[in-house]
Amino acid sequence: MATRSRTSVKNVQNENSTSSQGNLDFQLQNDTIVEQKQKEREARKHLVLWKKPLRTLQYFFLECILQTKNWIVRLRTKKRTLSAIFLLAAIFLILYYFDGPHMTYFHKWQKTILWCGYWIGLGILSSVGLGTGLHTFLLYLGPHIAAVTLAAFECMSVQFPEPPYPDQIVCPEKMEEFMTIWTIISKVRLEAFMWGFGTAIGELPPYFMARAARLTGVDPDDEDYEEALAQEEEENPHSLSSKAKLAVKNLIQRAGFLGIMLCASIPNPLFDLAGITCGHFLVPFATFFGATVIGKAVIKMHIQKIFVVLTFSEHHVDALVDWIGYFPKFGPSLQAPFREFLRKQKANLHRPVGTHVESSQSWLQWVFEKLVIIMILYFVLSIINSTAQSFMARLQRLKREEKDKKAQE
Template sequence: CPRSVDKTFHNSRALQLETKTGFNMKQSTVNSENYSQNNTSAIPSAKLENRKLAKELKSLVLWKSPMKTMKYASLELLFLAKSNVERLLKHRAVVAVLLCASIALLALILTPGQHQQIIKLFKSKGFFMIYWLGLGILSSVGLGTGLHTFLLYLGPHIASVTLAAYECSSLNFPEPPYPNEILCPESTSSYGQINPSLWSIMAKVRLEAFLWGAGTALGELPPYFMAKAARLSGNSKEEHENIQELEKLQKRKKKGEKLTFFDKGKLFMEDIVERVGFFGILLCASIPNPLFDLAGITCGHFLVPFWKFFGATLIGKAIIKMHIQKIFVIISFNENLVEKFIKFLAFIPIIGVRLQIPFKVFFENQKQRLHRNTQKSAVSGNGNLLSTIFESFVFIMVCYFIVSIVNTLAQNCCKRTRKQLHQNGSDTETQKST
């Protein structure tokens, strides 16, 4: 009798376990089906959200919605200021040391004495270096504007030195006012006069050209560090947008879809950097390349060592590329070529002779400005036309640069807030499902 009771107990227990496991299996299948349905439904909703965000970002510019853009840009500035202050507070010791050093340096500058001559020299040279480095960084970073300070500042400076070298037959320009203003030496003796060559003019502008090129190399570091930090963090949500874009292009290429020339250039940049390494980075940095940002992103994503990336970029941009650009500008503004160019303008039908006048007067005025004692003729409206056009062009570019900074700040704020809202919504959904 006890054996029969135990047997019936074991049978009932087994039946309960079977029903329980069956129920759990059904529940798990239901959960998996629900999860898959949620995932499949989440994909189109994510695409819809991305489209909405892209549409909103396109409209978030000063000429379409000025008040909203200014509001978002102000919020982004406050966010950046707050985050930077928080970072500084984490390194209080370093901030304290830098603050003490700054106070000591300021006291040294303000205290009168014989050391003021050395400080004056350091001031002029330091400002010179910071100026050209900063212009190089601005040209490379650009903040989405494509602002190329070579065309606006370094190129005209090299052209002015070239024209002055041929006019003065010398490169010993008095300092000061050089490099802020170029004047011929006052001495009229044949001593010191030279027949300027390509190499002598290149040597005269070598330092500022190298500093500008080094600045452009420094400007390529933020994309590299961002991609590297995103890769090391292991969080796919923090991956750079351009990495995701490259992955999409690779998938399209594998499927055999037709790619534009620009998209092919992006994939070529990634391939050459990934396969060739140092010399691939050097090659990409040595030529005018609007896609070089992708080289920094690719190197950061594939954890290329810092000095391998920065060394190749510095050599390519500050040495090889700068020498190519210097040679091009110096040859273009050779005195003989300038005269031939002005003569060539006369062959243009109808407007050729009229075009010659402002160019002739412009170059004549440039030559007159190089001599201290020469009486400068009254500059006519035609003579001042080219300089007015160039100054207006620089002013428009700077205004466009400022406007684009405001637009970029506003769009970054919009992206950040939308991502936070989306992340908070997904977190609440996961909590409800659990």
């Protein structure tokens, strides 16, 4: 009996040692993979136009060619959808180019549809690209709301033409006794909603990528948010960015529809992570997109509109111009062009309809135009860099898979 007990104890010890050795080997292998992926991330960060222009452009074009081929293959499998789209387009062209009673409705809705499409496109550009979007709110929608606000307080009316506006807004003859913030918000509601709807559409790519990766069983590589969260928490668990990412992930997992809507309702640069989280956990498309549209196009847009309208109300603008004069040395010299710019804008609002406006450009307009050009160039460069880095990640993943196959053989 003693011999058997000793033998069983030795067997248990051997099994424990074998198990611990296996766990150690697995941990070492996992650490090696994490370290390798970290090196790959660092290599991709250096693949930018200002460091490696030729290789960046090469990878950019190769990724574009590859994505085009993939889209062609996918479209071939959607023959019914393509046929329906072509049929509708053909019917639209026939109705558009042949005269008839329907042309009255076509002309009535044509400008409105184009106006809505314009703001939807700007909204998509603002959020698409995983952080490389063009800030179209600051460049287009914000200034548009500010211009309508200034015109509404100067004209004491919002009865100038419905969108799309002409090149210049002209004050109507009939004026109201007072102007409310809600009246101005209602005037810009269409374009603001369409812009917010476009930003919701721009959030779909990370959702679909994470969803496809989960359904196909493919490891989403460095885009896997769980790995990114674990690594950042391990490196700097008390950082604000790490806490914010974990908060977004936990909120969406626990609150579902309301959590997504809350994340979309506030200015949130981490909302890409919300899309990846929803795609990874296979949240239904209707739930994700519906909550995103309500959050971005309704709640968030009303918050932003109220802020812009309050900021550019007449008494606030006058107070801001007065405060500029208190800056030492440069205050009075900066205050004068601002006053002149506002004076010209108000004078243009009261001109007779059809009167030609002299094209005189102030230095403020010149600065704004150059700012728009710089931000558009940055947007284009960031898209090229991110596309090239995507192709590099694809190559790194293929090399890793080939290395694993050789190790298994």
